[in-house]
Amino acid sequence: MMRKHALLATLWAIGLIGVCQLAAALDLGTSAPAFTLPGLRPQDGAAKLNLADFRGKVVYVDFWASWCGPCVVSTPLLNELRNRLVKQGKAFEIVAINVDKKPADGIDFLSDQPVQYVALSDPAGTTPASYQVKSMPTGFLVDASGKIRLIHQGFKTSDIKLIEAEVEKLLAEKP
Amino acid sequence: MPLARKLLLLLIAIGTCAALLSACTPVAAWERGTLAKPEMALEPDPLAATLHDHVYFSKEASSGGNSASGGGCGCN
Numbered sequence: 572m573m574r575k576h577a578l579l580a581t582l583w584a585i586g587l588i589g590v591c592q593l594a595a596a597l598d599l600g601t602s603a604p605a606f607t608l609p610g611l612r613p614q615d616g617a618a619k620l621n622l623a624d625f626r627g628k629v630v631y632v633d634f635w636a637s638w639c640g641p642c643v644v645s646t647p648l649l650n651e652l653r654n655r656l657v658k659q660g661k662a663f664e665i666v667a668i669n670v671d672k673k674p675a676d677g678i679d680f681l682s683d684q685p686v687q688y689v690a691l692s693d694p695a696g697t698t699p700a701s702y703q704v705k706s707m708p709t710g711f712l713v714d715a716s717g718k719i720r721l722i723h724q725g726f727k728t729s730d731i732k733l734i735e736a737e738v739e740k741l742l743a744e745k746p
Numbered sequence: 747m748p749l750a751r752k753l754l755l756l757l758i759a760i761g762t763c764a765a766l767l768s769a770c771t772p773v774a775a776w777e778r779g780t781l782a783k784p785e786m787a788l789e790p791d792p793l794a795a796t797l798h799d800h801v802y803f804s805k806e807a808s809s810g811g812n813s814a815s816g817g818g819c820g821c822n
Contacts, residue, residue: 638782670776699776707775 597703599720603632603713604701608691611669611677615690620666622717628662629741631734632711634699636670637680639707645726650686652735661742662715668693670707710734714741 597604603622610616622630633649635642649665656663665688669677674692681690693699702711705724712721712734721737723730773781780786789795802808 634776636776636779638779670779672779676779696774696776700774704775707778709775 597711597719597722599722600718602717603630603711603719604698606668606691606693606698606701608668608693608698611674611690611692612681620689620691622666622713625664625666625713626717627715628664629715629738630713631663631665631738632702632713633665633667633708634670634702634704634710635667635708637676638671641726642680642708643684644728645708645710645730646680646684646686648728648731649734650684650688652731652738653686653688656738656742663738663742664688666691668698670694670696670699712737712741714744 605622607619607621609619622632631649631653633645635645649667653663653665665686667686667688667690669690669692671677671692672694674694677690677692699709702709708724708726710721710723710726711719712723714720720741721734723734784790
């Protein structure tokens with residue numbers, strides 16, 4: 572009787588710990604999960620892009636949608652940052668993954684707020700699931716070797732300074 | 747089978763059915779597009795909601811217990 576109870580208690584404890592593992596978020600310093608996604612707009616190209624295509628650059632992977640309020644604030648700020656750094660010749664890119672069920676909504680959003688960085692489309696939502704996105708928008712700053720160095724949830728106007736500081740720090744790192 | 751045992755099994759069966767028939771489903775952050783539409787918000791107009799809250803606070807001498815000021819963007 573006691574042995575049976577001990578066994579059940581052990582199984583329950585293992586189960587509890589197992590569930591806790593499921594709830595754990597993506598850790599900093601781990602490799603950014605790979606993805607292969609098609610472009611959102613015609614200018615993003617018909618060919619699918621991988622995260623690996625950007626290896627060697629500091630990449631800000633931004634999960635956004637047309638229905639996400641803070642994205643209205645983040646989009647022009649991120650675009651300005653990206654353009655300024657690229658003009659300076661820095662190895663930085665923003666890969667914005669749109670999670671709208673209807674990609675046309677994402678295209679409409681970007682026709683009001685044009686951006687020069689890469690916009691990809693993931694209506695199925697497999698990429699945000701692999702990145703364990705907890706809120707919208709969420710940005711993942713990935714260094715040149717493909718490791719996640721910053722997870723930024725939500726967006727307010729002052730956040731762009733924080734992101735810029737992190738990007739500059741990563742750009743200054745020796746490969 | 748004794749009656750008590752039968753009732754217990756019936757209770758477990760009803761409980762399991764009720765749990766399985768639940769309409770609650772977890773919605774991931776990136777799936778909130780439909781929920782973010784204005785018609786899905788409890789209080790779509792933040793200004794009207796604030797006005798109602800002020801009138802309520804004044805008349806009832808109490809506040810709270812209502813939804814946050816509208817504009818459900820589904821951001822978190």
